[in-house]
Amino acid sequence: MTADMKAYAKKVLADIIAKDPDQKEFHNTAKEVLTSIIPVLEAHPEYKDDKLLERFFEPERTIIFRVPWTDDKGELQVNRGFRVQMSSAIGPYKGGLRFHPSVNLSILKFLATEQVLKNALSGLPIGGGKGGSDFDPKGKSDGEVMRFCQSFMTELYRHIGADIDVPAGDIGVGGREIGYLFGQYKRIRDAYEAGVLTGKGLTFGGSLARTEATGYGLLYFVKHMLDDAKINIKGKTVVVSGSGNVATYAIEKAQQMGAKVVACSDSNGYVYDPDGIDLALVKDIKEVRRGRIKEYIKKRKKAKYTEGCKGVWTIKCDIALPCATQNELDLESAKILVKNGVKAVGEGANMPCTLDAIDFLQKKKVLFAPAKAANVGGVSVSALEMTQNSERLPWTFEEVDERLKVIMANSYKKAKDAAEQYGVKGNLLAGANLAGFAKVAEAMHAQGWV
Ligand code: NDP
Ligand code: 2IT
DSSP: HHHHHHHHHHHHHHHHHHTTOHHHHHHHHHHHHHHHHHHHHHTTTTHHTTTHHHHHHHEEEEEEEEEEEETTSSSSSEEEEEEEEOOSSSSEEEEEEETTOOHHHHHHHHHHOOOOOOOHHHHHSEEEEEEEEEEOOOTOOHHHHHHHHHHHHHHHHGOOEEEEEEEETTTTTTHHHHHHHHHHHHHTTTTGGGGGGSSOOGGOOOOTTHHHHHHHHHHHHHHHHHHHOOOOTTOOEEEEEEEEEHHHHHHHHHHHHOOHHHHHHSSSSSEEOEEEEEEHHHHHIIIIIIOOGGGGHHHHHHEEEEESSSGGGGGGOOEEEEEEEEBBOOOHHHHHHHHOOOOOEESSSSSOOOOOHHHHHHHHEEEEEEHHHHHHHHHHHHHHHHHHHTTTTTOOOHHHHHHHHHHHHHHHHHHHHHHHHOOOOOOOOHHHOOOOOOOHHHHHHHOOOO
16 A cells, blocks of 8 residues: 555656656655655545545646736836636635746745645635746835736736635735735725735734734744753744844744844845844834845944855854745755754745755754744734634734734644654654645545546
């Protein structure tokens, strides 16, 4: 039986690669998931007849569209827009929009697949999707971003809805972009359908604590993992990559928990501050002025800036939190972290560690918190935002934060228990894949061959 299901998974992976040979990021996700979930297939041989894996890795729908917009000089620009509606097995498609020049179908299929499993782990009724554009918001005026968002929504609106598909933010898409997207959606639909997007401003249906949710949730998860290993986070040295939404609130919660965060970065380079990162300064540079992290050293004399983001992992730390982007922590970086005595790695970004880096960290007994379980806080509070929109009642910050804590505790427990149940004790990545996949597969099986 084992050999049978292994052969089935292997064939599915080979077919995925043969069908779309250029989609490297998607192949990586498929490989990561397929190597973990064999025990679920063995427990359910009927899934093979269902062609469950073939269906799981084939998006229900992929939408690709033209996004023409006018820049401040009056010149026409043309970008490409995407929405990958991966799975509606357990709820409406749910997942962020990414605006970054690197965006392509492979990256979005990888992110959408991760989202399906992550959303299953959230315990909330949300399916999985992801979208975005190769538009680069960097250096664009507010007017240009607004016109881009309006054009993007002029196509996307027909594919989304509170019970259909609910986009939110991701890299390059924050409160400003969601505001512009919502305004255009409302204008086209001529109806106030607040639950169509999440991450909205607090004056028009947004949820308190959504901004903080991913970073805070990551720390709640990491703390459970450390507690189990009898490691106290207080006084520990932390390195965070990125300085965007996830990184900022990971730093904030780590500091509140008594850890010392000594570094953060952006796509140009990283800052090391031996006195601990001044978060108010980071927020002012990144959230208010939309500047570069390099500017940090103008105000903090002991801090040092280094060009290139990979070097951030050469800083000695107890806990490393990659919160920028995929594949940013590779085997070489993992080896340096281990040499420097790292005790735990928690993924805030989606798949920031390469597969060989994860393998190495796990072999060296470094505690490893996988993205799909550890960064589920963001999408979970998005789902709570949908709930508040449906009941037309806003909740307090404390109420949302309390629910977030419960969700993160459950996500940790589900990954841990599934790992134990299926004989891979301590491997939270395998546990997260097993728990997430088991739920989605059960729903797919129950709904027949669709
Ligand atoms: P932001 O756009 O707010 O921040 C992204 C940060 O990462 C910035 O500091 C950016 O630097 C840096 N970055 C982006 N691309 C690269 C790159 N190619 N190389 C190095 N650094 C890079 O995005 P978020 O904080 O929202 O997202 C960060 C990660 O977390 C992503 O992987 C996202 O998918 C994931 N995530 C986000 C959630 C959310 O709720 N927002 C939820 C769960 C996961 P620069 O300023 O130079 O662009
Ligand atoms: O990767 C993610 O989970 C997100 N970008 C958040 C998605 C959401 O719908 O809030």
